[in-house]
Amino acid sequence: MTRFGDFAPLCKSVPSYPWCNLFYHQLQSLSNSTLVGVSADPASAPVGVNPECGIPRVGHDGSLANIANIIASGLSFLFVALLIVLTTRRRAAVGRVEFRIFLVLYLVTLPLQLISTGSFLEQGSTALTAITAVHAGFVAATFWALLGNAIVSTQVVEDGTISSLVPFDFFAAAFFAATTYIALDTGFHFTSVFGPSSPPADLHNIALFVLTNIWPGAAAILYLVTMVYVVLGMLNEVRPMWYYILAAVLFVLSQLDFFLLSKVICDGAARKVDGSFIATLLETAAVGVLYLAWRGITEESWEDEVYYPR
Numbered sequence: 001m002t003r004f005g006d007f008a009p010l011c012k013s014v015p016s017y018p019w020c021n022l023f024y025h026q027l028q029s030l031s032n033s034t035l036v037g038v039s040a041d042p043a044s045a046p047v048g049v050n051p052e053c054g055i056p057r058v059g060h061d062g063s064l065a066n067i068a069n070i071i072a073s074g075l076s077f078l079f080v081a082l083l084i085v086l087t088t089r090r091r092a093a094v095g096r097v098e099f100r101i102f103l104v105l106y107l108v109t110l111p112l113q114l115i116s117t118g119s120f121l122e123q124g125s126t127a128l129t130a131i132t133a134v135h136a137g138f139v140a141a142t143f144w145a146l147l148g149n150a151i152v153s154t155q156v157v158e159d160g161t162i163s164s165l166v167p168f169d170f171f172a173a174a175f176f177a178a179t180t181y182i183a184l185d186t187g188f189h190f191t192s193v194f195g196p197s198s199p200p201a202d203l204h205n206i207a208l209f210v211l212t213n214i215w216p217g218a219a220a221i222l223y224l225v226t227m228v229y230v231v232l233g234m235l236n237e238v239r240p241m242w243y244y245i246l247a248a249v250l251f252v253l254s255q256l257d258f259f260l261l262s263k264v265i266c267d268g269a270a271r272k273v274d275g276s277f278i279a280t281l282l283e284t285a286a287v288g289v290l291y292l293a294w295r296g297i298t299e300e301s302w303e304d305e306v307y308y309p310r
Contacts, residue, residue: 005206011049015274018116021132022187028124031200045123053266058120068277073114076284093298102145129187137180143219150226243293254282
């Protein structure tokens with residue numbers, strides 16, 4: 001029976017699910033007999049733990065690694081880098097520094113995602129496990145930065161000042177440190193607090209499950225609710241709200257693709273690609289729309305008409 005905090009169903013049915021790398025190393029060290037089928041040989045094993053469909057490691061069975069997602073991550077990296085430049089130029093915009101931090105954190109997750117889901121590092125290797133743990137930390141910090149931007153938008157504290165940046169950066173660092181440590185302990189089992197589960201095949205870890213699955217969704221929902229209040233309640237504007245709605249739709253579609261359609265694509269493409277590249281493009285598109293929404297509720301220069309209440 002599946003329990004809250006079990007990663008086994010996800011690692012089996014969702015191709016290129018990065019957090020499975022942590023459990024693969026854990027099982028390899030403590031319960032190697034649990035790894036069967038395509039996961040039995042770490043040299044060729046795809047991302048996942050006994051996955052129903054997965055892209056073999058590069059060089060095995062004609063695999064080119066997760067080439068589609070590698071390309072998508074590279075294009076997304078360039079696009080987000082451009083957004084960072086454009087954000088930096090909007091010197092008078094409310095929340096400019098905080099929004100740029102969010103973009104930088106998302107930018108960092110892209111190469112980490114490329115490595116942790118790319119199917120070119122050997123499963124169970126120290127490098128892949130450590131990079132995946134850092135990836136998890138940056139994902140958790142990125143979603144705090146997203147929510148933090150919504151809080152800053154309410155002008156409860158003045159943006160860009162110490163009173164805003166100190167708590168903003170503190171919580172980003174706290175989410176990163178806590179999630180990275182839990183992920184590292186899961187993979188390398190420094191202690192027995194985060195595994196192995198009983199039975200080991202359940203891949204049970206409530207803390208990691210909350211930080212990598214529940215927290216991102218909760219932060220996104222809280223962000224949207226807060227921005228509805230800011231845009232409709234504080235600014236009395238309607239048009240910018242459509243950008244936030246579109247961003248939410250794109251994010252939801254990315255998650256539906258990743259968790260529901262990725263295996264279908266993997267099977268249909270004979271394990272050459274999966275749906276992770278579509279999810280990456282949709283998530284990046286959502287970030288781009290968030291930039292448009294943010295631009296729509298802020299002034300570009302000090303000479304512009306003050307549009308945002310202070």
